[in-house]
Amino acid sequence: MTSSSGTEAMRWKDKPPPDRAWKGKPGLSRTERTAEQDRAAGGHDRRFIDLGEGRRALASVELKLLPNTRRIRAYLRWSDKGKTGTAYLGEVNEATRARNLATAWRLAFEQELLIVPEPAKNSWASTPASRKVMKANRSRDTKPELALRSAIHALGLRYRVDAPPVEGLRRRADVVFPRVKVAVFSDGCYWHGCAEHYRPAQRNDEFWNEKIEKNRIRDRDTDSKLEAAGWRVIRVWEHENPFEAASRIEEIVRNR
Incomplete structure (x- = not known):
């Protein structure tokens, strides 16, 4: 099982989480930021949220530090007609940003916030039963x-x-x-x-x-x-x- 819940004991009890656990590297290009999110989500096609009426939006995970509680919270964010949508995913407490991002994306899928991508034609999950x-x-x-x-x-x-x-x-x-x-x-x-x-x-x-x-x-x-x-x-x-x-x-x- 993986981490990320407010019911868990905090990893950082006596000091704030290190920057490497939540803060992104400064100066990253848009392409590099996209690649980081793609890796964490398990692929670019796993980052879409259903907006209804046949529309969808590319989502990203944002990590925020709560200084007073020394906890890291994860949010799913996307844009819809110029407005930013947000969904709180939960708390994460892994040691690195990459792992916390991956945990957050898993939470997004568990909460059924994202569109489940269709598998490739020859995929072992190619049948409706397997996908279910x-x-x-x-x-x-x-x-x-x-x-x-x-x-x-x-x-x-x-x-x-x-x-x-x-x-x-x-x-x-x-x-x-x-x-x-x-x-x-x-x-x-x-x-x-x-x-x-x-x-x-x-x-x-x-x-x-x-x-x-x-x-x-x-x-x-x-x-x-x-x-x-x-x-x-x-x-x-x-x-x-x-x-x-x-x-x-x-x-x-x-x-x-």
Whole structure:
């Protein structure tokens, strides 16, 4: 999972973020600024916002530092008939501007603010079903995850969201209880290969099966690394009842 939420602990607690985390290089040409945004978005064709009535506009991400809170906020901006449109995306806290821009663009896609580009004719996502699966592949704040968090919160438990349990380990958990070292993952049945609901793809099955197997291996590796660091790992499938899962999590958290 990736970063950028006001619910996360701040990276910079005792001093302001360095300029390299948010400020653009001075003197960049328009072409260079465009290239920077294109790289962060994953391509020029991924930067368009739908204005309605068949119109669209090229968007850019702006990073702003809030001095009093030492937080960096990301905004999506575009122009429509001479007027500037703005959408707040969220807070970002990566160490470099490039990574914060990339995180912001991901947030823009997750919030469905941008037009999803049509894949190439020979793309592995060339079918409507594949595109639907890819569009639903949100890295955070999925419906099952939100339902689980709501159920946990209703039990009086407080937690961090989308955070790395272990500093230096590039793995993020969906819900984290730092004090008692409990990390919760809300796993999608398709992307994590649920034994009960996962069904192999009908087209490009070799590609998809390999991808799902890599996800499974990564999940096992994550569990192993966290457990070695003294953490209790809880995985909740999206098909599970969120209230029952929350009760299971509460019992473990309160008894740690």
